Amino acid sequence: MSQQRTGHEAGITGRVGAVTPSAVPDFPDLPEATVARLPEYLRALHHLAETGHDTVSSEGLASAAGVNSAKLRKDLSHLGSYGTRGVGYDIEPLVGQIEYILGLNMRRAVALVGVGNLGHALAGYAGFASRGFRIAALFDADLSRVGELINGLAVRHVADIPEVVKTEGISIAVLATPAGAAQAVADQLVAAGVTSILNFAPVVLNVPEQVDVRKVDLAVELQILSFHEHRKSARNGADQNGSGARNGADQNGAEARNGAKGTTSRGRVARVIAEVNGTAVAARGEVAA
Incomplete structure (x- = not known):
């Protein structure tokens, strides 16, 4: 099978600044995981631009792209884009950067x-x-x-x-x-x-x-989703079994406590009877005396 080629292998590495027609920025050597997420950032940025936004915070863009903000900031730092504290990222130039990196301007x-x-x-x-x-x-x-x-x-x-x-x-x-x-x-x-x-x-x-x-492979993707459904079902079953076991333990504990209370009650009754009997015997002994 083929292997992914990177900018480093092609002999071009570096960081990317703002993309302008008069200057071609150096091409960054990006991790494959970052490359895989760039289209999601681009999709989210296009949507934000279409809904009238000029800037977006890292948290807002991360949420729109379905990733955590720390991962997004690290990914965009590979492009040389760090945003502005308190403002976030300017959408239009960031779109241009990502489109250039993905080669979509061609x-x-x-x-x-x-x-x-x-x-x-x-x-x-x-x-x-x-x-x-x-x-x-x-x-x-x-x-x-x-x-x-x-x-x-x-x-x-x-x-x-x-x-x-x-x-x-x-x-x-x-x-x-x-x-x-x-x-x-x-x-x-x-x-x-x-x-x-x-x-x-x-x-x-x-x-x-x-x-x-x-x-x-659509069938493979469905099989992966089937795994997640199976796992959720198994976890739900385990939760139900655990709940049943806890309920059973609670019932057994209650019965044990009730049994202990019954034993205690019987013990008290026995003591009362013993005390009454002892008093009766003592009384008879007094009479006999």
């Missing part, structure tokens, strides 16, 4: 291979354009699909991949083929010059080290 061309049900839906997804991408080419091996217009774009045959990738300057591809065809198509894409693949096919791809692959 409006990258993307190829989509496989226009079945899933591929068809992906081809019509309007969110790609608003996030810095354009679907530049659609491919399928099914001749009955070739020529079909999806969102204004004609489906090409997979044999045209080398020509179109070169013409459109495509470096990213989305793979939505059946599992059995995925590896062969990935080989075609890599040979044509594609260096990043988003793989929806339920199969592990073997690609050169310089090619990055991100795998999206």
Whole structure:
């Protein structure tokens, strides 16, 4: 499998300041976990900007992105953005920083291979354009699909991949083929010059080290959610068993205490009877005397 390439491996490291057209900042060497969270920060920032906000505190942005504020501040410090005490972060320049780091200011061309049900839906997804991408080419091996217009774009045959990738300057591809065809198509894409693949096919791809692959398996995600549901059920069952055990212990304790009280009461009655009997005997003895 491929390995993620970093700015350090590409020979460029450093911190990023404000992004301006006249100056290209050094590219930071970011931890993979930070890279994975940047899109969430960007989504939250876009929403805040659309609702009329110019600044946001680290706590507010962290809450909107679903992370803790300490983690957010550390992530943004990798970009050289530390905010202003008492004010927070200026939204517009921070959006520009993150978009630059993610390469979204380039409006990258993307190829989509496989226009079945899933591929068809992906081809019509309007969110790609608003996030810095354009679907530049659609491919399928099914001749009955070739020529079909999806969102204004004609489906090409997979044999045209080398020509179109070169013409459109495509470096990213989305793979939505059946599992059995995925590896062969990935080989075609890599040979044509594609260096990043988003793989929806339920199969592990073997690609050169310089090619990055991100795998999206919906069944795996559902299985992970199933684990969480199972764990919650198990915990609820354990809580109920524990509650039942506590209630049983409380009842047993109450019965034991009641039994002890009964024993104590019987002891007192016995003492009273003994005292009465003793008095009676003493009385008889007095009479006899």
